[in-house]
Amino acid sequence: MSRPYPATADDLGSLATTVPTASAVSWGAILAGAAAAAALSLILLMLGVGLGLSSVSPWARDGVSASTFGTSTVVWITVTQVAASAFGGYLAGRLRQRWAHTHSDEVYFRDTAHGFLAWAIASLATVTLLASAVGSILGSGAQAVGTAAAAGAQLVAKADSADTPMGYFVDSLFRKEGDAAVADPVSAAPLIEVGRIFATNLQATTLPPADARYVAQLVAQRTGLPQADAEKRVNTVYTQMQTQLHSAKTTALEAVEKSRKLSAYAALWLFIALLMGAFVSSWVATYGGRQRDL
Template identity: 55%
Template sequence: MGEFEDTRRHAIVEDPPSVEAFASAVSWGAILAGGVAAAAFSLILLMLGSGLGLAAISPWAPAGESAARFGVAAIVWICVTQIFASGLGGYLAGRLRKRWVAVHGDETYFRDTAHGFLSWASATLVTAIFVTSAASGLFHVTAQVASVSATGGAMGTLKDRGNASAALDAWPMGYLVDGLFRQSDSAAANSNATPDVTAADKKEVVRIFLNSLASGAPLSSSDARYAARLVSQRTGSSLDAAQTRVIATYSQLQQRFADLKAAAKDAADKARKAGIHVSLWLFVSLLMGAFAASLTATIGGRQRDF
């Protein structure tokens, strides 16, 4: 009888550590299950948030007010999405993991926390892969459209600055050159006195303007006189009046390009600040998600054991 008690005591004391030594401390099945559930639930919440956000935006509200309200609501919803989705994934990872035998309470708490964190990490990586691949093309196209719009379409690129046809069809060059060759009322009444304006005449003046705009220098006197002769021949105005019109038109063009450049810089600065705010709040939301997943995993693990 005494020999049996010794054997039983030996089994109680020695067997659990030997079993624990061969058992894995990580339940990857539970971790992946929690990660998949968190990724799917976050997708559901993001779709719901998108619908609610579009429903809350009014096209009649001021643009600045609507954008600010939408930005605050988006930040709050992203944080809420991270907390709920990561919390669900962490809880499932803790509740579905294997039962650990003869493990100290502190070790169990650490393992459950680690399972929750790993489920959050797996869901975050999967979501990041899909979101990055889908958003990279959208960001590229958006950046191109914003750049072209802010700098005046075809006039905004160096390639098109040497193309008179493209520049003539772009704003503000086309409008200002058309106004440069606009005839006075007296000349228009006597249309036989002046030859018609041709596209070649306009393109020649455009090339003169583009050559000076490329260097940012004022219009040279020789270019101004030559362009004035073309304008005088086609509009019937005096040479001095035509030269004054040419110089005034070029000054307006310089001012328009300066305004477009300032607007492009302002848009780039606003985009930079928006990117900073988005990155910081995404960082905060991810920390919230990691904490929620780790906390709920300990709750799920405790319910699993008891």
């Protein structure tokens, strides 16, 4: 019995032409898994909104603020992401073509990649649909800062208006007491002028002496108080106004800080949920691939 000769390069080339080669990426299976995952994610989000378990609406114009991103929303988004990713990953692995003459480690890697790609495409589609919701979560901190700054600018711009807290304090300067408190409205000119003086010195703890004396003269002309008493009233009212404005500023800053922390909390949990979805989709795709090969 003769010993066979080693295979030559020509023999290996002819053998390679007889073995059919299959693409390492089954885009049809990936797109099918991604579509299924995106659809299931949308359905579960709608169910969560209907049951009151989630404040994230699947509709484009109904977003969510970070303050409403509570525990139930975190749990439901995580469940939605895991369930939809698992379903999409399984389909991506189960529907892909069979890779003949491929090492088991390579098959495992390809199935994992198919699950990850299905998750990635489904996530991009879902985020596109929920752009307003995600944007409102991540941008609520900046919106709160902008609102606080706009409120402060509005207060200065409308310092001569009776619709602002400063207008109340300016009016209180010109009140008459006792029998003199008759229906005698103050002309708008001194109110506007005093409002501008107060607004200009908002950052100061006390009015400059010259401004305090001038405002006291206007108050004395209106109320008949002595100059000393008028100056005392001006300083007292200005101090009360500063106290209230400081309290309002502190409250606004606390609200901004709270909104910033809630935005960071919501973004962190969205990241964790998406990371879990990527892992589950990649892992379940390997199970679906094994079922396909069996």
